[in-house]
């Protein structure tokens with residue numbers, strides 16, 4: 001009889017409090033690591049790296065060779081979905097992603113029927129990572145949530161206030177609904193295939209959950225995320241799902257109550273006392289150290305990390321940053337943080 005290895009991070013997502021919080025770091029594979037920069041310099045572009053399973057699997061595992069993290073996260077990007085739908089997506093050095101914006105007229109030209117085949121290398125990456133990962137480590141897959149992906153598809157790039165997409169949703173409600181339908185359905189298929197390829201947990205990155213009034217928050221964030229959770233669970237019963245609605249602020253309780261996610265990621269601007277009060281007792285949380293405290297290190301990092309651990313000591317808690325690690329982060333600070341979370 002084979003025994004299934006205990007995965008502390010997966011167990012925490014499923015509602016089991018651990019002796020010490022398991023830890024992973026958003027964007028843990030990336031430019032703060034010299035071995036990532038070295039490998040990246042040998043590729044022709046960021047998307048090529050995402051679509052080359054041998055290299056993407058290697059990059060996924062790099063942070064786990066350095067730090068005793070509890071999870072690996074698939075190395076890919078949320079913008080492989082628009083790319084798979086046939087939209088032009090480029091990553092310009094120093095500029096971030098640049099897309100050819102969709103319009104009310106061109107949304108009908110997206111090609112959801114070709115998306116999964118285009119994403120086949122991602123599933124191969126997951127199978128390779130699974131094979132190279134210790135049995136007690138959790139493998140996290142992910143996708144961008146529909147609203148966040150739509151902000152890039154409509155605006156053509158990142159923006160401080162997502163004005164282009166917010167206005168589009170108000171002026172072209174039917175075209176916007178059609179776009180969200182395509183994104184919801186493609187994301188369900190994509191996540192189901194990630195589970196089939198070995199993911200233990202998936203995270204929905206709703207990085208632009210801010211700047212929405214509460215009506216738009218329901219229609220643009222809560223409803224699409226709930227549809228994804230329901231659609232995935234219809235095909236993968238009890239699928240473990242973390243939602244990360246960055247900037248949800250006062251909408252956090254509604255997000256938790258209505259989407260059906262198992263655990264909620266908190267951004268670093270969410271007050272600890274607010275989260276403790278408004279996320280129901282016993283509900284798993286993830287977060288939420290300011291990434292700049294990890295850059296600064298020392299007492300600024302350590303004291304706050306202890307506060308976060310204490311604030312969530314009475315519930316299942318996954319330690320993480322409140323947003324992605326930044327390239328300037330010293331590796332020694334990451335070592336110290338992981339050590340502190342594991343051993344105090």
Ligand SMILES: Cc1c2[nH]c(c1CCC(=O)O)Cc1[nH]c(c(CCC(=O)O)c1C)Cc1[nH]c(c(CCC(=O)O)c1C)Cc1[nH]c(c(C)c1CCC(=O)O)C2
Nearest residue numbers: 026027028029030046073074075076077078096205207324
């Ligand atoms: C909004 C968003 C994107 N991508 C992602 C989000 C949601 C999370 C968040 O809010 O940070 C998610 C993402 N992007 C990447 C991962 C890999 C897994 C991980 O280690 O967490 C994940 C989970 C790799 C990446 N995605 C990107 C890089 C850097 C590209 C490079 O190596 O040149 C990496 C390692 C590029 C990217 N991709 C995106 C932007 C805005 C940029 C440019 C900004 C930047 O460079 O940091 C879109």
